[in-house]
Amino acid sequence: MLERVTESVEITMIGTAKSVFVDTWPGGYIESFNGGKPGEEALVVEHCLVPFYDKKKVALEIGCGGGLWITKYLLNNFAHVIALDVIPKPAALKGTSVTYIELPDDSCNGVGITECIDFIWSFGCFCHLPGQTIREYLRSIYRMLQPDGVAVIMFGNWMRKGHPQQDESTADIREHGEGTIWFYCDAVLAEKWCHEAGFTVKDLMPDYIHTVLHLSK
Numbered sequence: 001m002l003e004r005v006t007e008s009v010e011i012t013m014i015g016t017a018k019s020v021f022v023d024t025w026p027g028g029y030i031e032s033f034n035g036g037k038p039g040e041e042a043l044v045v046e047h048c049l050v051p052f053y054d055k056k057k058v059a060l061e062i063g064c065g066g067g068l069w070i071t072k073y074l075l076n077n078f079a080h081v082i083a084l085d086v087i088p089k090p091a092a093l094k095g096t097s098v099t100y101i102e103l104p105d106d107s108c109n110g111v112g113i114t115e116c117i118d119f120i121w122s123f124g125c126f127c128h129l130p131g132q133t134i135r136e137y138l139r140s141i142y143r144m145l146q147p148d149g150v151a152v153i154m155f156g157n158w159m160r161k162g163h164p165q166q167d168e169s170t171a172d173i174r175e176h177g178e179g180t181i182w183f184y185c186d187a188v189l190a191e192k193w194c195h196e197a198g199f200t201v202k203d204l205m206p207d208y209i210h211t212v213l214h215l216s217k
């Protein structure tokens with residue numbers, strides 16, 4: 001039987017100021033898979049969420065936006081759900097059992113997670129964060145995840161969108177594209193950063209336009 005970790009883990013990261021996200025998506029972004037392939041949401045759910053459902057376990061979503069994944073999938077399939085975002089608590093999560101943590105700003109020192117986290121989910125968030133923030137986050141995720149826990153994280157993948165492979169330093173340079181903030185990433189970089197944080201890594205959807213990695217200790 002694995003011991004459960006109870007230390008408090010601080011989320012420390014230096015990303016984009018929260019006002020940018022609050023102003024870009026008032027009320028919170030909800031993934032609609034616009035421009036994606038038919039059935040994309042179902043495919044993501046089948047490969048990246050369903051295998052990890054466990055009504056005895058605690059799930060954390062990083063960058064929950066308007067709350068799509070929590071209200072449709074996480075709340076019904078985990079014992080408890082914690083959500084982190086830089087925006088104020090979205091309407092869809094009010095009155096639910098979710099523990100909502102509004103991150104104070106781009107420097108999030110002081111946000112302590114004291115619960116044992118078994119499953120961490122993040123979709124559509126890390127593609128908006130610079131490489132240095134992602135690396136910080138991955139280190140926090142490693143520390144807050146239970147020894148037998150799993151994190152499933154989506155990363156941007158510019159190579160799968162036809163861009164040439166870039167140097168790692170490019171991942172820290174903000175791109176101004178398609179109305180919001182993007183940072184370069186690809187599967188090689190994402191896997192490298194996850195390995196550096198200590199994780200064993202598996203690509204859950206190698207043919208998908210984004211990279212969705214399964215991280216375990």
Ligand SMILES: C[S@@+](CC[C@H](N)C(=O)[O-])C[C@H]1O[C@@H](n2cnc3c(N)ncnc32)[C@H](O)[C@@H]1O
Binds near residue numbers: 016028029069087122
């Ligand atoms: C494109 S939205 C995705 C929302 C939701 N996950 C979905 O798929 O519908 C990205 C979200 O990440 C949040 N975000 C940005 N920086 C963040 C950070 N450093 N930590 C946590 N969330 C962050 C934004 O506020 C935004 O709600």
